[in-house]
Amino acid sequence: MILTVGLREFKSLFLSPLAWSILAVVQVILGFLFLARLEVFQLYQPQLMAMDGAPGLTEIVLPDLLGNAAVILLLVAPLLTMRLVAEERRNRTLALLFSAPLSMTEIVLGKYLGILLFLLVLLLMIALMPLSLLAGASLDLGLMASGFLGLALLLAGFAAVGLFMSTLTQYTTVAAISTFGALLLFWILDWSGQGVGGGNWMAYLSLFNHYKPFLEGIFDSGDAAYHVLLITTFLVLSIRRLDADRLGG
Amino acid sequence: MNGNTLVEIKNLSRFYGALQAVKDVSFTIRQGEVLGFLGPNGAGKTTTMQIISGNLAPSGGSVTIAGHDLLEDPRAAKSQIGYLPEQPPLYRELTVDEYLDYCAALNHVPRAQRVKARTNAKERCGLHDTGRRLIGNLSKGFQQRVGIAQAIIHLPPVVILDEPTVGLDPIQIREIRTLIRELGKEHGMILSTHILPEVQATCDRVQIINKGELVLNESIEGLEHQMKSASLTVAFRHPPEQKVLEILPGVKSVQPEKDGRMHVFHEAEQNPTEAILRMAVEKNWGLYEIRPGRLSLEQIFMELTTDAAAENAQAAAVAITSDSQP
Numbered sequence: 001m002i003l004t005v006g007l008r009e010f011k012s013l014f015l016s017p018l019a020w021s022i023l024a025v026v027q028v029i030l031g032f033l034f035l036a037r038l039e040v041f042q043l044y045q046p047q048l049m050a051m052d053g054a055p056g057l058t059e060i061v062l063p064d065l066l067g068n069a070a071v072i073l074l075l076v077a078p079l080l081t082m083r084l085v086a087e088e089r090r091n092r093t094l095a096l097l098f099s100a101p102l103s104m105t106e107i108v109l110g111k112y113l114g115i116l117l118f119l120l121v122l123l124l125m126i127a128l129m130p131l132s133l134l135a136g137a138s139l140d141l142g143l144m145a146s147g148f149l150g151l152a153l154l155l156a157g158f159a160a161v162g163l164f165m166s167t168l169t170q171y172t173t174v175a176a177i178s179t180f181g182a183l184l185l186f187w188i189l190d191w192s193g194q195g196v197g198g199g200n201w202m203a204y205l206s207l208f209n210h211y212k213p214f215l216e217g218i219f220d221s222g223d224a225a226y227h228v229l230l231i232t233t234f235l236v237l238s239i240r241r242l243d244a245d246r247l248g249g
Numbered sequence: 250m251n252g253n254t255l256v257e258i259k260n261l262s263r264f265y266g267a268l269q270a271v272k273d274v275s276f277t278i279r280q281g282e283v284l285g286f287l288g289p290n291g292a293g294k295t296t297t298m299q300i301i302s303g304n305l306a307p308s309g310g311s312v313t314i315a316g317h318d319l320l321e322d323p324r325a326a327k328s329q330i331g332y333l334p335e336q337p338p339l340y341r342e343l344t345v346d347e348y349l350d351y352c353a354a355l356n357h358v359p360r361a362q363r364v365k366a367r368t369n370a371k372e373r374c375g376l377h378d379t380g381r382r383l384i385g386n387l388s389k390g391f392q393q394r395v396g397i398a399q400a401i402i403h404l405p406p407v408v409i410l411d412e413p414t415v416g417l418d419p420i421q422i423r424e425i426r427t428l429i430r431e432l433g434k435e436h437g438m439i440l441s442t443h444i445l446p447e448v449q450a451t452c453d454r455v456q457i458i459n460k461g462e463l464v465l466n467e468s469i470e471g472l473e474h475q476m477k478s479a480s481l482t483v484a485f486r487h488p489p490e491q492k493v494l495e496i497l498p499g500v501k502s503v504q505p506e507k508d509g510r511m512h513v514f515h516e517a518e519q520n521p522t523e524a525i526l527r528m529a530v531e532k533n534w535g536l537y538e539i540r541p542g543r544l545s546l547e548q549i550f551m552e553l554t555t556d557a558a559a560e561n562a563q564a565a566a567v568a569i570t571s572d573s574q575p
Contacts, residue, residue: 004351095338099331100356
């Protein structure tokens with residue numbers, strides 16, 4: 001049942017030009033940044049060759065690409081998630097799901113799965129760029145795997161926050177703005193902690209600080225747990241919120 | 250008519266904040282029965298239907314659908330109903346076929362039977378040639394049909410339709426009514442509407458709800474009987490005093506009209522026709538017309554819904570006067 005709702009959501013995304021244009025825009029911008037970074041590498045290649053223990057191609061290109069991707073997707077993810085529930089509520093189509101023999105959990109997880117599938121497509125498209133380098137160079141595939149795992153977890157977190165924001169309102173734009181605000185806040189939380197002792201816990205909550213290690217090739221189960229917790233929290237909140245829809249007026 | 254009880258509703262109530270939208274409503278629906286749910290705007294029709302369909306949790310009372318309690322076992326109960334809300338829950342960007350397949354999947358129709366279920370539902374709702382069209386491009390009437398098709402695709406024992414004929418043209422309304430009648434042979438149907446002739450045309454039983462309370466629960470035959478026999482229309486060339494007729498046994502009230510015509514309302518069991526005839530001959534009133542009056546459903550509806558309103562107003566007035574006394 002979760003799969004049914006998820007696949008429907010996934011297919012519906014591609015019925016509107018939104019999904020296509022998001023894929024295109026993200027790909028063009030990241031492609032540009034990727035090529036620019038590649039150019040930098042080519043420029044400094046002679047100097048790097050001379051250095052002892054110099055960073056390799058993957059180390060120079062990939063963290064930068066994924067760092068940029070995270071920021072761009074932070075802007076894009078709210079646009080994808082905003083319509084999940086808000087639009088159905090506005091069009092009064094939620095009744096279809098509510099009166100079908102489905103639990104709230106199935107509805108929420110189904111919707112979440114749909115958006116995850118789309119983000120996976122997006123991720124694969126991004127992964128194609130560094131992978132294309134395999135044609136003429138060797139890559140540090142371990143670093144790549146770690147980096148993309150980090151990005152995947154990050155995006156899953158974005159989607160969970162977006163889904164929750166979408167359950168709060170019937171206006172898609174409100175959902176998008178609040179998702180964007182929440183994500184950005186999570187992202188920049190570490191700025192406040194600089195130099196101040198008491199700010200450390202805020203820095204710990206920052207999404208960014210739990211994403212960075214992945215880009216350096218460090219898989220810390222603590223970071224992974226942070227993302228999983230974030231996702232679970234917002235999914236549970238979404239389920240509760242939809243349940244309240246039935247109870248409240 | 251005497252099928253199994255499909256839906257049993259007991260002491261249902263629902264609050265919106267302090268406002269009680271549904272007060273202690275109880276009724277049952279049997280298989281092969283079309284129940285018409287009537288009431289003025291804001292009477293609680295939609296709220297009741299939303300509760301039965303599981304879209305809204307009741308504040309009190311219980312709903313049992315085909316033996317499954319809606320609150321304790323919602324999944325089993327919900328698989329027994331098909332629901333068309335006031336506004337059909339359609340995804341405008343899908344084609345009719347895609348949409349109906351999705352609905353079938355949501356309602357656990359096995360994959361192998363989905364095409365059959367879809368074809369069957371489309372056939373019943375007259376959607377033969379629309380399968381590949383986008384729902385958003387269909388006319389309102391066809392969208393409504395898709396909404397009904399969605400509600401019956403998994404052949405649920407209970408079908409709930411909330412104002413299914415709103416916004417349709419007269420031909421479509423007739424078609425949808427025929428469809429409802431046809432569906433009502435096998436399914437238990439609940440139909441809400443505020444169009445009175447629709448109830449007479451399609452339903453087996455009528456319920457009138459006013460301000461959240463059930464004020465009438467009567468089979469259509471019983472209602473017809475009540476409508477036929479509760480009044481007389483008489484016309485005289487030399488009309489007598491109104492009082493003379495009012496004192497006749499069984500007469501409740503007399504309502505004079507122009508040209509010596511009068512409406513005589515009487516008890517259902519005591520028909521004063523003979524008495525009036527006899528007196529008319531004796532006293533030479535010049536009787537030239539006498540026929541059983543037919544109360545329309547509309548009159549009954551008005552009487553029940555406005556009576557209750559008047560009573561409430563009276564009660565409120567009493568409360569105010571008793572309050573003001575020292």
